[in-house]
Amino acid sequence: MVDVNHRLTIDDLTVEFPTRRKLFTAVDDATLTVEPGEIHGLVGESGAGKSTIGAAIMGLLDRPGRIAHGTIRLGDREISGLDQAAMQDLRGREISMIFQDPLTSLNPLFTVGEQLVETITAHLNLNAQQARRRAVDLLDRVGIPEPGRRVDQYPHQFSGGMRQRVVIALALCSEPEVIIADEPTTALDVSIQAQILDLIRELARERQVGVILITHDMGVIAETTDRVTVMYAGAIVESGPTVQILGQPQHPYTKSLIAAVPRPGLKLHRFPQISYGGRETTFKIEDLARNWPVQPATDGPLLQVQGITKRFLDKNSLIPSRRRYFTAVDDVSFDIRPGEVFGLVGESGSGKSTIARMIAGLYGMDAGRVLFDGTPIEDDVDGYRRQVQMIFQDPYSSLNPRHRVDAIVAEPALHLGVIPRAQVKDRVAELLDRVGLGAEAGLKYPHEFSGGQRQRISIARALATQPRFLICDEPTSALDVSIQAQILNILKDLQEHLGLTMLFISHDLPVVRQMCDRVGVLKDGALVEVAETAQLFGAPQHDYTKELIRLMPKTDLLSDEGLGSAAE
Amino acid sequence: MVAYIVRRMLQSILVLLVVGLVAFSMFRFVGDPIEQLLGQERTQADVDRLREALGLNDPFPVQYFDFLVRAVQGDFGISYRQSRPVADIIAERLPATLELALISGLLAVTLGIALGVFTAIRRRGVAANVIMSTSLIGVSLPTFLIGILLIYVFGVQLRWLPTFGRGDVVDLGWWSTGLLTESGLKSLILPAITLGLYQMTLIMRLVRAEMLEVLRQDYIRFARARGLRSRAINFRHALKNTMVPVITVTGLQLGSIIAFAIITETVFQWPGVGLLFINAVQFVDIPVMAAYLMLISVMFVLINLIVDLLYVWVDPRLRIDGKTA
Numbered sequence: 001m002v003d004v005n006h007r008l009t010i011d012d013l014t015v016e017f018p019t020r021r022k023l024f025t026a027v028d029d030a031t032l033t034v035e036p037g038e039i040h041g042l043v044g045e046s047g048a049g050k051s052t053i054g055a056a057i058m059g060l061l062d063r064p065g066r067i068a069h070g071t072i073r074l075g076d077r078e079i080s081g082l083d084q085a086a087m088q089d090l091r092g093r094e095i096s097m098i099f100q101d102p103l104t105s106l107n108p109l110f111t112v113g114e115q116l117v118e119t120i121t122a123h124l125n126l127n128a129q130q131a132r133r134r135a136v137d138l139l140d141r142v143g144i145p146e147p148g149r150r151v152d153q154y155p156h157q158f159s160g161g162m163r164q165r166v167v168i169a170l171a172l173c174s175e176p177e178v179i180i181a182d183e184p185t186t187a188l189d190v191s192i193q194a195q196i197l198d199l200i201r202e203l204a205r206e207r208q209v210g211v212i213l214i215t216h217d218m219g220v221i222a223e224t225t226d227r228v229t230v231m232y233a234g235a236i237v238e239s240g241p242t243v244q245i246l247g248q249p250q251h252p253y254t255k256s257l258i259a260a261v262p263r264p265g266l267k268l269h270r271f272p273q274i275s276y277g278g279r280e281t282t283f284k285i286e287d288l289a290r291n292w293p294v295q296p297a298t299d300g301p302l303l304q305v306q307g308i309t310k311r312f313l314d315k316n317s318l319i320p321s322r323r324r325y326f327t328a329v330d331d332v333s334f335d336i337r338p339g340e341v342f343g344l345v346g347e348s349g350s351g352k353s354t355i356a357r358m359i360a361g362l363y364g365m366d367a368g369r370v371l372f373d374g375t376p377i378e379d380d381v382d383g384y385r386r387q388v389q390m391i392f393q394d395p396y397s398s399l400n401p402r403h404r405v406d407a408i409v410a411e412p413a414l415h416l417g418v419i420p421r422a423q424v425k426d427r428v429a430e431l432l433d434r435v436g437l438g439a440e441a442g443l444k445y446p447h448e449f450s451g452g453q454r455q456r457i458s459i460a461r462a463l464a465t466q467p468r469f470l471i472c473d474e475p476t477s478a479l480d481v482s483i484q485a486q487i488l489n490i491l492k493d494l495q496e497h498l499g500l501t502m503l504f505i506s507h508d509l510p511v512v513r514q515m516c517d518r519v520g521v522l523k524d525g526a527l528v529e530v531a532e533t534a535q536l537f538g539a540p541q542h543d544y545t546k547e548l549i550r551l552m553p554k555t556d557l558l559s560d561e562g563l564g565s566a567a568e
Numbered sequence: 569m570v571a572y573i574v575r576r577m578l579q580s581i582l583v584l585l586v587v588g589l590v591a592f593s594m595f596r597f598v599g600d601p602i603e604q605l606l607g608q609e610r611t612q613a614d615v616d617r618l619r620e621a622l623g624l625n626d627p628f629p630v631q632y633f634d635f636l637v638r639a640v641q642g643d644f645g646i647s648y649r650q651s652r653p654v655a656d657i658i659a660e661r662l663p664a665t666l667e668l669a670l671i672s673g674l675l676a677v678t679l680g681i682a683l684g685v686f687t688a689i690r691r692r693g694v695a696a697n698v699i700m701s702t703s704l705i706g707v708s709l710p711t712f713l714i715g716i717l718l719i720y721v722f723g724v725q726l727r728w729l730p731t732f733g734r735g736d737v738v739d740l741g742w743w744s745t746g747l748l749t750e751s752g753l754k755s756l757i758l759p760a761i762t763l764g765l766y767q768m769t770l771i772m773r774l775v776r777a778e779m780l781e782v783l784r785q786d787y788i789r790f791a792r793a794r795g796l797r798s799r800a801i802n803f804r805h806a807l808k809n810t811m812v813p814v815i816t817v818t819g820l821q822l823g824s825i826i827a828f829a830i831i832t833e834t835v836f837q838w839p840g841v842g843l844l845f846i847n848a849v850q851f852v853d854i855p856v857m858a859a860y861l862m863l864i865s866v867m868f869v870l871i872n873l874i875v876d877l878l879y880v881w882v883d884p885r886l887r888i889d890g891k892t893a
Contacts, residue, residue: 104786154884375738
């Protein structure tokens, strides 16, 4: 039975941001309906206008954004034209919102209880004691153990997943009818993601809350939503039941978006790239091969990691025996063969990035050693640095914003003196051209590029010294799925045409499945399993690996159209 | 927590020892005290006797140690110029400076925070923009000029307020206060504004910048999305989060209000320790200079200690015992 009084209806919504030069239309004539108890997915790439719809419903559009026309109705009441005071009354009471990052959406200086109580008393007529009791109840309901004790703790005393539960509890303070969840699990590990999505499903089912789930993750959409609306450049391109949209997409954009999603079950030779809207990029890695030094023949493994351990000081003390350490990496050993892509997977805090930094020589080791081509890395630091380069996760913070792109790309080559100064300019131009940016990109600054373009600058920088080994630390986790496909294709080309060996670190199992020849699984700083990729995904040995694979969002619903031929 | 405080204290003591060394060095390297103490008609025997009596023949570390021991007991020796114990002179002058610093500090903090919050919340309003533009004057004009301008306008032209001295003071035995008489309060107004104006504009601009930063944070957006009232968001959630950097700067600024009261005290002939110091410099009265140096460093160290404790009070993340569960 559907209660029409709590249905959220959006009709012909257009949101505009007037800027000095022109009018930017963030949402263009969007129409959608969310029934009580229904989870309605809103999917699209960054800049598609998904979050703007959420903000428009809440009346929280950033300046100078405004609703140009169209209506938003809750039941038969129009809420798009309400004044600030009426809106304030509605927010939290009838429509709540959950934000992406639980680390930043709670005020760090107030206890969880204080934040709950103030929200409860803002909406319900309860005294301090009753409000506190309700706060404890809410924490209990979202699955926080010992709610009576934890209500008096500060946000930093909660883990990421627990914090997101607190955020959900805050959204539930006065039994809202609609919840807008804006990328609620993007910042979380898969196991936590599964729990939070379960909780959201449960809320929708048991309390008949209508949920708008905004996400860029097709796996989350496939697993959680009843209906889905696909957006591209501010406009809705397709909308309907999830099974139908994902299984038989009609619109070419939806088709290309679905095709770009990495599948855990099937290894592809190349990712299909989104060819919608003329955003194709061409890169010519194979052309680099002409000037690339031939990889010297190596018999054994190229990189040997032998029992490396890293401890961080947790609590300092003058007395050495009272110091407490946190073992981030615990006696990890593996080999990487020449020309191979070796994957390291694990959840946050499992030590993936620490291992990458130790291998790169950025962190010292408390025990163990790393051998490159049979030589311990500390024996020839400069030579090693020439051979090994790194690509970082965040393309926004890993490029110096005050340097021009050509200077950024040239820096490692100049610093290590790999090639004569006179040739650096040509090398930089060639690299930028080959990664599909064009030589003239060197004259610009990093902020003029999108996330995917910046990551290609990072790749060009890593290639400047003509290394043999690349360390890629979550190179695509900050990128949209179509951009991710591009970057992964470039990396595959590097392996194929230049014979580069790679350490590929990721928390995203489907991506690892596509990229890696062998995979190591990390848990709490220790390596629990190393296996050939197909074997790891087909017949995982360790319980933890099985658990990770079980929790992967399922993509069975997704259409196979446009995937091309499989590699295996 | 206790370990944290103890460590801070130890650091403070180290700082004071170093400042003490500098202060003590003045005796050794800025003129010869014997020259100052004994007049023209002296014999070599007098000089030797006095040297021995003052301990000037002891090795440098021993003299430094003696200086420290006496300094800790509040004994900074005898003023060369006034021939009275330095400690007494300072104790006599200190209330004037502390009262001035307190009033201008309060003025700077309360007005600075209030105006900072106002200009941040109404950042597109006319009033906020006028305040912001005017505040540039406060930041850019030197203290003595502000003082002279205020004296000219309110003292000379309008004749509303006195232009020098403390007015009538009430002696409470160990403290002489100007806060209890009308002329005392009137006398405070101009110097307090002069001294506090720069700090006030600085605090205001800092609060505004921090506040604008905090208002962009996710937890503020989330607070809005929960339907909290604007007042609760601005004054509870946002203001408390702006406090950590504001406390740092404000603490240091209050230190300099005391330390750099010198200029204001000179302009207004305010009988405080700053004026005392200026006079001491003119007459090379080294014990007074050394004592002043020590006094100011004690103040700075104390303020910094308080600032560090305030951090912990404001920000629960700094309380080390609360580990992530």
